Amino acid sequence: MFVSIDILKDGMCIKEDVINEKGMLIVARDTIVTENIISRLKLYNIEEVNVAKNRVKRESSSLKDSLEFKYFKDETNEVKDSLNNSFNKILNDASDNVELRHIMNLGKKMFADNCGNSNILDMLYCMQEFSDTTYVHCINVAMIAGLLGKWLSWSEEDVNMLVTCGMFHDIGKLTIPDSILHKPGKLTDKEYKIMKQHTVAGFDRLQRIEILPPEVKRTAMLHHERCNGTGYPLGIVGEKIDKYSKVIAIADVYDALTANRVYRDALCPFDVVAILEREGLELYETRYIMTFLHKVLYSYLNKKVYLNNGMIASIKEINPDSRAKPVVMVEGGRIVDLSQYDGIKIDSVIE
Ligand SMILES: [Fe+2]
Structure with a gap:
């Protein structure tokens, strides 16, 4: 849905690349709106943007407040x-x-x-x-x-x-x-x-x-x-x-x-791991990058995350063949292996 810059709010998700008349990329698709992003859109006189209907980033900032x-x-x-x-x-x-x-x-x-x-x-x-x-x-x-x-x-x-x-x-x-x-x-x-x-x-x-x-x-x-x-x-x-x-x-x-x-x-650390897992293995020393991905992901074990379908889950097990798509426990206690679901992924880490 297209919304005017005046009613754009923190946390909304921009659905498609925002490009000005000179073809310059102003804000990329899938960007979550922040004060910075709104200022940037205003600077380039963008009047409205296409935002996703339901996808809003909610963030617990318990760590930032600690x-x-x-x-x-x-x-x-x-x-x-x-x-x-x-x-x-x-x-x-x-x-x-x-x-x-x-x-x-x-x-x-x-x-x-x-x-x-x-x-x-x-x-x-x-x-x-x-x-x-x-x-x-x-x-x-x-x-x-x-x-x-x-x-x-x-x-x-x-x-x-x-x-x-x-x-x-x-x-x-x-x-x-x-x-x-x-x-x-x-x-x-x-x-x-x-x-x-x-x-x-x-x-x-x-x-x-x-x-x-x-x-x-x-x-x-x-x-x-x-x-x-x-x-x-x-x-x-x-x-x-x-x-x-x-x-x-x-x-x-x-x-x-x-x-x-x-x-x-x-990018959420899980997206970064997915990128490195896909593209990084021949670019970096294999043992170093494998150790890095393994340890980064294990540091998120039992932490809470938002899935891109809006659900909250906690990380329970890392899949060795699909590290960025772990086994999680969703609200209600159900265990879900994200590697079995194409469209579902981790959106952001909560705490
Ligand atoms: Fe550099």
């Missing part, structure tokens, strides 16, 4: 401010060793404080709502990469190295013009070519700083390489890519897909 999340948010903001200062100094060739050491320690402390928390992935997911800057993305990737290192039983030293690699991996993004970095919709070939330069630009800047470990510099360069050789900037294959860059690549893509973007809402 004291635990408040502490996490404060800690993230502290690290974010330090990264902001430090990145700007690095880009101006004025880096400061004391400050860099402080940041590396802050990252390790934040990981140590939170890695045992069963809600950490959800808290990272929630943080994206408050800030979608490169700094928060770097912190999120640092935490997710550290977790994956732990899940892979890497040594404490290696796990800490992953955290530091994550913190600095995307510093090169700050050399990319905002008009490309935050462009809503698809980049042109020329813009994508410029975007890809953030890897080399990041490596160049970090290369000048003696105190940073070589692993950190290398991951800034190689985190977009893919095991089948389809990545950039070098297009090298699996055995040529170091283990830290391989882990950062997985953490990076997971955080990017679960993040809110101006033109589309965050």
Whole structure:
């Protein structure tokens, strides 16, 4: 049904791509309406949009209201401010060793404080709502990469190295013009070519700083390489890519897909797992990606979710052949294997 922008409400679901007269994608299909989305539609003078009749996202924000999340948010903001200062100094060739050491320690402390928390992935997911800057993305990737290192039983030293690699991996993004970095919709070939330069630009800047470990510099360069050789900037294959860059690549893509973007809402972690399960197996180190998908999904065991038919369910068992479609218990206690139903999937995680 078409509704006027004036009566569009938070939580409604946009049914088809909203495209302006120049053919530019303003908001993608299946986006859940938020204040940001309404502002964007107004900015482009869109008068009405097609929304789904019944599909409205209802969200319990018990985690976001918790004291635990408040502490996490404060800690993230502290690290974010330090990264902001430090990145700007690095880009101006004025880096400061004391400050860099402080940041590396802050990252390790934040990981140590939170890695045992069963809600950490959800808290990272929630943080994206408050800030979608490169700094928060770097912190999120640092935490997710550290977790994956732990899940892979890497040594404490290696796990800490992953955290530091994550913190600095995307510093090169700050050399990319905002008009490309935050462009809503698809980049042109020329813009994508410029975007890809953030890897080399990041490596160049970090290369000048003696105190940073070589692993950190290398991951800034190689985190977009893919095991089948389809990545950039070098297009090298699996055995040529170091283990830290391989882990950062997985953490990076997971955080990017679960993040809110101006033109589309965050994907539910189960949708992200479905995408990675479908498309990721040859792109990433098999053992790393399998461990990652397995652990992410098991972290949602017994959590409540909304199904896309409006029902509430809790996750009871992960299907090894169809990980994004687990066995769930719906209201009334009935057990349903979602892998047996084509049209039904998990819409969002409640708590
Ligand atoms: Fe990147």
